[in-house]
Amino acid sequence: MKIHEYQSKEIFSRYAIPVTKEIVCYSADEVCAATEKLGLPVVVKAQVLTGGRGKAGGVKLARTLDAAREAANQILGMDIKGYTVEKVLVAQGVKFNSEFYVGLTIDRNTKSVILMASKEGGVEIEEVAKDNPDAILKFPIDPDLGMTPFFARKIAFALFDDFSLVKQAADLFQKLYKIFLETDASLVEINPLVLTDEGKLLALDGKMTFDDNALYRQPGIEALNEPTEDEKKEIAAHESGLTYIRLEGNIGCMVNGAGLAMASMDVIKHYGGNPANFLDIGGSSSPKKVIDAMNLLLSDKNVKVIMINIFGGITRCDDVARGLVSALDQMKVDIPIVIRLSGTNAEEGLKIIKDYNLPTVNSLSEAAQEAIRLVNLPN
Amino acid sequence: MSILVNKNTRLLVQGITGRDGSFHTSKMKEYGTNIVAGVSPGKGGQTVDGIPVFNTVEAAVKATGANTSIIFVPAPLAGDAIMEAGEAGVELVICISEGVPTLDMVKATAYLKKKGIKLIGANCPGLITPEEALVGILPGNIFKKGNIGLMSRSGTLTYLMVSLLTQADLGQSTCVGIGGDPVAGLYYQELLQMFQDDPETDAIVLIGEIGGEAEERAAQYIKEHVTKPVVAFIAGQSAPPGKRMGHAGAIISSGSGTAEEKIAAFEAVGVPVARLPIEIPQLIKKLLKIN
Structure with missing residues (x-):
């Protein structure tokens, strides 16, 4: 089962993972109100249960209120791979200097949860996976040990030199693993995870899918289901x-x-x-x-x-x-x-x-x- | 010989008093499988089909010397049942239950691995060594004793393949349904090695399906470790991308896991791949030089 970006980030927030300030909107008027509340610039993002929103024109940066309204008018009602956009997420624009990828999923081969991380985050991560697979680091997690502090640090040191960032990243990895287990997820992904100009790691996007076999014990997750x-x-x-x-x-x-x-x-x-x-x-x-x-x-x-x-x-x-x-x-x-x-x-x-x-x-x-x-x- | 189960198998049935458990216990017994015990918490002391029922796997193993356990309990309880069998120290666990949460399987497979115990499934039809032991829900009458080893991610497709083999007078040493879930017990590599080492197996049939990359790994393993002839079939050649076809494993994701790629991987290492199920017997006969 899939959920929307904003729902994934609500779950992240519950676990104290820093995400962008954002508001879900169903009309252009709501988008304008949200923009005024959040302050310019904002990013207006289509919320649909499929990938490739950016390439389909479903994500737009707005530097003025008029631009935000125009973006809302263009995106709401748009068709993306057979899904009609019925709601958008208005997120506060963030200045950042680098983008990372972090994802947890099930690895059939090692029969464990695996954390994948890369310094080359952003929309082209699938290209990276194809052309330069070594740029994506993979860490299978021992189910007996779980995401121990030392293991989380080990992954973080592979991505960052600055120790304050290592500490932030290790904390993030532990929280993501906890989310994965506690929600019976099959995918938890942040792409991109950005390093802001203020030196903070922030989830700019979020994606989660869940194990259908486990929904019986996840009523809170099942309630989020929006079947076509x-x-x-x-x-x-x-x-x-x-x-x-x-x-x-x-x-x-x-x-x-x-x-x-x-x-x-x-x-x-x-x-x-x-x-x-x-x-x-x-x-x-x-x-x-x-x-x-x-x-x-x-x-x-x-x-x-x-x-x-x-x-x-x-x-x-x-x-x-x-x-x-x-x-x-x-x-x-x-x-x-x-x-x-x-x-x-x-x-x-x-x-x-x-x-x-x-x-x-x-x-x-x-x-x-x-x-x-x-x-x-x-x- | 054969692999995994045979005349010496002493089988224990977890969930023996349930609807599926009791039905298949009688089918397996009828086939000649040596079933020594059943387990159903709270029903210890009863009998099913003349088989004594115990409250715990540990008590059943202690009293009967059971060395193999088959699990028919509801999916939410299956992960725990697998670990109970592992803790009691059987050698082989087969989990038939369908719909087991993936994280339960992650935990259970890790535990059994640590204990050095083999697991087949979950979400699988079990296995059979014809004329010796049926441990699962496969229809016994379609099998015939022989020298072909078979492994498959699918249940009923296995039955179709086996009946085609039997009709062509190609009997089977052991047939194993490994199940279609993302995290499962024994997989192609382990079984390929067992068949390679089994003197009663002369050729191997591998039935795969779309999703994941297990078939690609199997192809690589065959290239490096298997000298016996192998033929393959991949189900899902016509499946549309991104649709889940009933098995959680059968998901095509972004350019990997398609039937085309799997077929190419096998053919690259000299394993012929049947495009239709009916071609399998001919391919084997050709490799074994049988007319």
Whole structure:
């Protein structure tokens, strides 16, 4: 789960990490009022749950009140990668002489939280990662020890010579690690962390994402969630035990298991078709799940054919078949369905399907090719 | 031989009285796995399927000599269950539970590593040595004893691959589902080495998926340490960037972790990559020179 920059910085503030003085605004009038309160210059920043705001023109410096209003008018309502900007952050302009990068995330390889830091902070950090990976220092944190003072100092000494800055940075790293653990984060990032003309380290920007598996014990974080329309559909699906992601194609897929669902999409693509979605109905499926899944597939008007690929493990093929039959009894389905069942209780499942006069196929390749053939039939 | 589990496995089931735990206990027992104990706090003294239930893993290990534990407890309790198994001193822990918080896994994997105990999962289907021991939720009837070692980040895709292998008369030494979470126990490198050292394994199938860079590391490891033939498949060749496909691990982030890059990494070290699952048996037969 992602949150906005201003929300991340509110969390930073709670842990006494210095951030810019700033106010969230929803209209140009509010931006003007905020500017008067904070004093010029200000930076007006789009608050959207995606990266690349700066390059999209969603961040503007304003040296006059009129410029602040103009920036607000330009940014509010702007589209950034499919997200409409509904609020902006007005932040006090800060004079600084250098920019750093600090980020904490999970490192799959060392199986620990890792702190990454660089003297080359700023918008081009991804370029730095690609072109000069050595400029990004990486410190895996021993989960038993945590971010001890000596470890935090060690990282800080790698970035700064001045001992007063080392002390500030070490303190910051300890706080960031504490935030990471206490909020079940999957990313905590400050880019840039700036050294102000007054010799202070300050978070000019902030970004946090969270572990979805841990939201059940983070009610305060979950309350910040702002799902998009597509995400709302995905969340509703998740609540009925389904994982659904809408795509652009016309072959609706219903599969059990994420890997098999991806492989099914791959096979459809391989034969020249286009999957309309990723839909994993998960393990231990009940007939009700299949009905929910059918409803979800049929709610997408692009879907011209449904391909069902089940390999029973925990999922029992007869449950899927029964669910499908009762779904077809309850709803009007006027598009063709291609069914492939295999694994646990496949024979019983296939019999149910056959008794209902629905055709079945024997392999994934066959299913994909048949679905594509049906999509391409003239109406 | 085979790897990790066999006839000598003495299995303990944590969460044996739960819905999934009791169902799969009976399936594993039916397959012939030697299940010696179950654990369910507060239910010590009961039996499930004739298997004695204990309150703690420590008591179960002491009474039955269990050397392997499989975990079916709800995700919020799974990290703790892994550490309980580790503290009691089994040799191998398999965690089936799905949706375990990542930081719980960071803590649990570190603890087991310190104790020198192997972990598989979480969020995995478990593993099987055909005709010896099924430790997990895999459908036993699709497997056949043989000389192909298999490891996979996905559950049902593994079943599809195995059934294709079995249909092609390519039996399996051991098949391991390593799970799709960002932080998990044994991964490709460790398993590649085990299969490399196992005299009953002649070829290895590696089933990966998009996200992370574990496949790239595996390719490098194969180049340096594995002399047996390896073939691979990567799921998610058609996935759009930045979408989470059900596994937390399957996230494509800024130019790394795509199927294309993973396929290139394997092919660069001479590991053939099937574009369709159905090509896997042919690739193996070619490498093993079987007609």
